[in-house]
Amino acid sequence: MPNVCQSLLNYKRGKQKNDIITQQRSGDTVLCPVRTWAAIVQRILSYPGSSPNDSVNVFRFADGKKHLFTGPELLKRLRQAATMLGEEALGFYAKDIGLHSARSGAAMAMYLAHVPVFTIMLLGRWSSDAFLRYIRKQVKEFSRGSSSQMVQQEHFFTVPQTSSGDPRMSNHPLNLASQNNHGPCNFKGTVRPLASVFHG
């Protein structure tokens, strides 16, 4: 599991500024954040006239023509890849993939890898439990191990409520140390008259 470091430099209501997310090498030759981003950065900076202020979706054709990648271009190819794998292997049709599928897939991948929920939230920059919308509980692997874990502790003992007859308990009518016995009655439960404690 990769180590993840998050730093929130500035946080304001409605927006977050300068949120820094770090990912370590995955060790995979294809699916590795370091290798991938290194390739992207070096490709962009190899273009003539490029600068560190260029956006990451810049591409230059062999004739030098500049192009900015768009969502539909990406989606078309992603769906082609899903079509090649087939609905039987994936359990969904290629047309069900949208541009949010990558974000959802990231949340799902972390969840299935048992990455702690707060880490998923920080890494995906979700400031609330909104990320749960991205977790697909219909995924077969979602509940892996849950049923076997549920039968591991077959029996559990419910600790009974404490008796109100013990004068050492807070709010007992005979407990003068309890502040709630003074002034206006603010007991939430039924209060028996003082004498009744001696008569069960």
Next chain:
Amino acid sequence: MGDLSAAISSLNRAVVKGTSEKQLCAGRRFQTYLQSIGITADPYLDGVDRGQRHKILCAFGQYIRESRFSTKPTKLLKSESVRSALDCVAQAFKLAVQADPRLDANGKLAFILQRQLQGYRSTDPGEKPQVAVTGSVLRQFYKLAVSPFDKALCQLLIGAFFFAMRWCEYVKVQGSRKTKLIIVRNIRFYQGNRLVKHSSPNLKYAECVSITFELQKREAKK
């Protein structure tokens, strides 16, 4: 006077162009609707009481729901769209230093509006969430990518996947957004605690990659 101009200028910078346009559009639709029901000289409904104001908003909600503002009203709009239109109208009122017309005497959304929106929600079709893309799909994408164009596109998606990026953070989108596209200088590589320069031939052997998201939307709690 100068202070007021500066304040108005800041106020205009608070939201992106797209949001302002959406608010203006809803405001225009509301005015058109008021005219259609014979209210021509009272854009902020000063001449009607609170209850009537709520009823007018309910009727306007239905007008939006049936998309009657469109030249080709085809389908019912979802409750979220109606809610959003009402919110925009309320914002227009507030920007004109008028009271929020949706609220009741207790400062809550009027009960009839609440019920109306609830009714819409109950008849709206269920939301169909986008499926989660798997690592195997990304790997297949990589396998299929032969041209430099496709390879670059695939790298972008793989890179975005590891940071659970919103798509407007790494590809071009229409209209202006609060969330900014990642730029090259937002990406830094480290070997131990040492920054690795982008020009380094060992960049791909760095230990970790760090991305700074300069300004981003915060997803609302549902």
